[in-house]
Amino acid sequence: MVPVLAADGAAVELADTTLLAPTTFEVGPGERWCVTGGNGTGKTTLLRAFAGTRSLTAGSVSVRGEPVAMTDPRHRRLMASLVEPVPVARDMTLREQVALVAASWYGNSAAAAEGTGRVVERLGLSALGERFPHQVSSGQSQLFSLALTLVRPADVVLLDEPERHLDRHRVDLVAGLLAERAEAGTAFLVATHDPALVAACDGRVELG
Numbered sequence: 001m002v003p004v005l006a007a008d009g010a011a012v013e014l015a016d017t018t019l020l021a022p023t024t025f026e027v028g029p030g031e032r033w034c035v036t037g038g039n040g041t042g043k044t045t046l047l048r049a050f051a052g053t054r055s056l057t058a059g060s061v062s063v064r065g066e067p068v069a070m071t072d073p074r075h076r077r078l079m080a081s082l083v084e085p086v087p088v089a090r091d092m093t094l095r096e097q098v099a100l101v102a103a104s105w106y107g108n109s110a111a112a113a114e115g116t117g118r119v120v121e122r123l124g125l126s127a128l129g130e131r132f133p134h135q136v137s138s139g140q141s142q143l144f145s146l147a148l149t150l151v152r153p154a155d156v157v158l159l160d161e162p163e164r165h166l167d168r169h170r171v172d173l174v175a176g177l178l179a180e181r182a183e184a185g186t187a188f189l190v191a192t193h194d195p196a197l198v199a200a201c202d203g204r205v206e207l208g
């Protein structure tokens with residue numbers, strides 16, 4: 001079976017700096033893999049290689065057996081990512097923005113409305129849905145970014161430290177949603193320093 005994600009000797013060297021040492025692994029459909037390692041060991045660099053925002057200097061990465069091509073609409077449909085900050089609109093409420101992303105993928109449909117309601121509720125944002133982005137805390141803003149990322153369809157989701165700014169209870173909410181999506185077939189590659197997220201994963205890429 002073709003893996004959803006594959007890295008084969010993927011490495012990034014710039015001048016005399018190693019951003020990512022050669023790394024090889026494969027992630028299958030519905031599997032949750034984490035990327036661990038100390039600060040500066042290349043976790044974000046690896047996710048950026050899959051997201052198409054960082055070129056490798058050796059080896060390769062592929063998504064469903066094909067090179068990363070984020071300008072290709074077919075490829076973009078395969079992958080959602082929260083690696084770089086998500087652009088937000090200052091003059092739309094949280095719920096309106098999640099609904100907009102859902103509608104851009106599912107159309108102005110019952111599926112879009114249902115998906116919006118579910119992800120907002122599962123991430124504990126129901127009471128904050130009518131607020132604007134400047135009216136929420138750092139942790140609530142992180143949950144909003146996760147909602148924007150997880151409301152869309154994807155065969156694979158890249159997440160860079162989803163636990164950022166979150167308390168234990170909220171990390172558990174995120175872990176629960178990831179488990180549910182994985183059960184439905186979505187694969188995850190999650191860079192994390194959180195032991196509970198690591199424990200919930202099916203596989204692990206240890207860097208450094």
Ligand SMILES: Nc1ncnc2c1ncn2[C@@H]1O[C@H](COP(=O)(O)OP(=O)(O)OP(=O)(O)O)[C@@H](O)[C@H]1O
Pocket residue numbers: 014017018019020037038039040041042043044045046
């Ligand atoms: N543009 C760049 N030029 C040179 N070195 C860089 C550049 N970007 C990142 N690095 C270096 O590459 C290494 C890997 O960085 P990366 O952000 O991938 O690490 P990380 O494992 O995600 O770290 P953290 O846990 O702190 O988020 C680090 O040593 C960093 O200093």
